[in-house]
Amino acid sequence: MKRDLISITDYSKEEYLKIMQLAGEFEKNPNQELLQGKVVASLFFEPSTRTRLSFETAISRLGGRIIGIADPGSSSTSKGETLHDTIKMVSNYADLIVMRHPLEGAARYAAEVSSVPVINAGDGANQHPTQTLLDMYSILKTQGSLDNLNIFMVGDLKYGRTVHSLLMAMTEFENPIFNFIAPPELQMPDEYKMFLRDKNIRYFEHREFTDIISEADIIYMTRVQKERFSDPMEYEQVKNVYILRNSMLAKTKPNVKVLHPLPRVNEIHTDVDKNTKAYYFDQARNGVFTREAIISHIMNLK
Amino acid sequence: MNDNMKKKLKLKVSAIKDGTVIDHIPAQYLFKVIAILGLNNIENQITFGTNLESGKLGSKAIIKVSDKFFEDDEINKIALVAPHAKLNIIRDYEVVEKKVVEIPQEIIGIVKCFNPKCITNNEVITTRFRVVNTTPIALRCNYCEKHTVGEQMRMQ
Numbered sequence: 001m002k003r004d005l006i007s008i009t010d011y012s013k014e015e016y017l018k019i020m021q022l023a024g025e026f027e028k029n030p031n032q033e034l035l036q037g038k039v040v041a042s043l044f045f046e047p048s049t050r051t052r053l054s055f056e057t058a059i060s061r062l063g064g065r066i067i068g069i070a071d072p073g074s075s076s077t078s079k080g081e082t083l084h085d086t087i088k089m090v091s092n093y094a095d096l097i098v099m100r101h102p103l104e105g106a107a108r109y110a111a112e113v114s115s116v117p118v119i120n121a122g123d124g125a126n127q128h129p130t131q132t133l134l135d136m137y138s139i140l141k142t143q144g145s146l147d148n149l150n151i152f153m154v155g156d157l158k159y160g161r162t163v164h165s166l167l168m169a170m171t172e173f174e175n176p177i178f179n180f181i182a183p184p185e186l187q188m189p190d191e192y193k194m195f196l197r198d199k200n201i202r203y204f205e206h207r208e209f210t211d212i213i214s215e216a217d218i219i220y221m222t223r224v225q226k227e228r229f230s231d232p233m234e235y236e237q238v239k240n241v242y243i244l245r246n247s248m249l250a251k252t253k254p255n256v257k258v259l260h261p262l263p264r265v266n267e268i269h270t271d272v273d274k275n276t277k278a279y280y281f282d283q284a285r286n287g288v289f290t291r292e293a294i295i296s297h298i299m300n301l302k
Numbered sequence: 303m304n305d306n307m308k309k310k311l312k313l314k315v316s317a318i319k320d321g322t323v324i325d326h327i328p329a330q331y332l333f334k335v336i337a338i339l340g341l342n343n344i345e346n347q348i349t350f351g352t353n354l355e356s357g358k359l360g361s362k363a364i365i366k367v368s369d370k371f372f373e374d375d376e377i378n379k380i381a382l383v384a385p386h387a388k389l390n391i392i393r394d395y396e397v398v399e400k401k402v403v404e405i406p407q408e409i410i411g412i413v414k415c416f417n418p419k420c421i422t423n424n425e426v427i428t429t430r431f432r433v434v435n436t437t438p439i440a441l442r443c444n445y446c447e448k449h450t451v452g453e454q455m456r457m458q
Contacts, residue, residue: 007447082425105421105445124419126446191449 003298004111004118008129008165013172015297016136022293022302023137023286026061030289034301035064041094042068043086044121046102050262051121051131054284055098058291062301067094087113096299099123117298125161131261132165134290138283139218142257147174150215154181155222155242155267157188162261163222167192171199178203179212183238185229208241214251219244221260221267221280246271259283316349321368323390324380329353331383332363334457338379338412339372346370358386374404381405382412382439383457405436413441416454420446429458 005011011019026032040059044052052070059066067090083106090097091114099110100121107120107127122128140146151170153163157180167188170176178196180188180203187205196203206212213219224242229235243266244258257279260268264280272278296302327335332352335341341348347368356362371391380387381403391399409431415422422429422445431441431450438452 083421084425101421102419103421103424103446104417104419104448105415105443108445109421109425109427123421124446126448 002115002117004107004120005129005294005298006107006111006118006120006123007127008132008169010129016133016169016172019133019290019293019297020137020140022296023133023289024141025302026289026292026296027286030061030292031063032061032292033063034296035059035062035299038064038095038299039093040064040066040096040098040295041090042066042070043090043097043099043101044068044070045072045083045106046100047071048100048122050284051100051128054287055119055121055130055291057288058295059098061288062292062295064295083110084113091115096295119294119298122161125159127165128161129165130287130291130294131162132169133294134283134287135162135166135220135259135261136169137290138257138259138279138286141286142279143217143255146170148176149173149217150177150179152179152181152213152216152219153188153222154209154219154244155224156186156228157182157222158186159225159228160222163188163220164192166220168195171196171201176201179206179216180204181206181209181242183207183224183234183241185234185238186224209244209248211251213248214253216252216256219252219256219258221258221264223263223265223267243267243269244272245269246275249275249277252277316366317395318347318349318366318368318392319395320393321346321366321370322372323392324365324367324377324384325362325388325390326356326359326386327363327365327380327384328359329361329363332365334383335363335365335380335387338383339376341365341367344370374401375406377401378404378406379409379412382409382455405433405439407433409433409441412458413450414456414458415443415446415448416450416456417443417446417448420448422446 042056056066087110095116097114097118098121099107101123104124104126107123111118120127120129157163226235256277258277260280262284329352350365352363353361387403389401390397411428415429430444434440434442441450
């Protein structure tokens, strides 16, 4: 039976650990011709240069060939072809499909239609599981373990799918603590807080940065986007509250790392970049190794 | 009201010899129930009445299908629109069994996903939900993973 990766909860803790172990191997030896003779379709129905380049680099380092859509404006979709038909056609050509789509649930549907495995590279505001796996790999690599970590999530916790998926995945590990820092309009949704309460996992909510970040092992930053606010005044009031500056890291733990799914706008001041606690660019680099690991796992190559 | 009078009231819609009577359907969902059960596509004799007085529902509908006995899986599909529906199984003009409907664990088709950005609202796809709560009803979309809850529920 083919395996897909659509939602982070499709995978068990054992699979998370296997992917991370493989990612470690690819980091040591990134060029392995495991996909030689294979064709991978890279279907980006909405532009996402960063994710597309990361996947295409991973495929290239594995020796695979890429066909695909990078610009949805020039594809058959713009002529009115249904997703169903596009996927049917492409799954006749390729051995694996990597797909980004603006509509939620599109990836699950594509996996049902496709005869070859599908990797979800983001479906609207729903899921982006490869981002979560690379976040976990980054945490494991910098902290040495995924257990007993105090994770701070900052910014847009309401719509940020990366924080939701990371939260779900981290609850599989021992004794996590979560601290949420967000404006009232963009707080962590109740369903996730209920999920944590049901699992007896501690979490704390804050309106702004305080000395509390001195307890953090991971500070996961996200963008606060203007279009998320119903009231523009509200945005003006909070837009500068959730900015991380280098001086704020002075009293933090030596092991703390600042993560961000990127692209950043202004939420991490550039003066943080030179601090050894800044990890977001390394995190992006880890994405290539993690995606090599995911592809090898799904294609039964490792 | 004695049993005899009750019987007479029921006879507003003529009695059947063998088959199933589905009672206590909210009047506004009569045709929905007909569609869900595919009654518009079968050869059996069917009589129905609607906008009948009902203490519980205000206005109810009733369907009588001759020579038809539904499987539980089949009849439970109407639980979303007619959660208080009662079934009377009739043999030789007598009620031989009474049944209530139960909300199934999975809903295929019937309901629309509440999320306008869900793929099922943008392409022709049969919806699929897992029932995560019954009162109020909460359905988790198999595709976009969002919950459609209570009042938000619309039929496909």
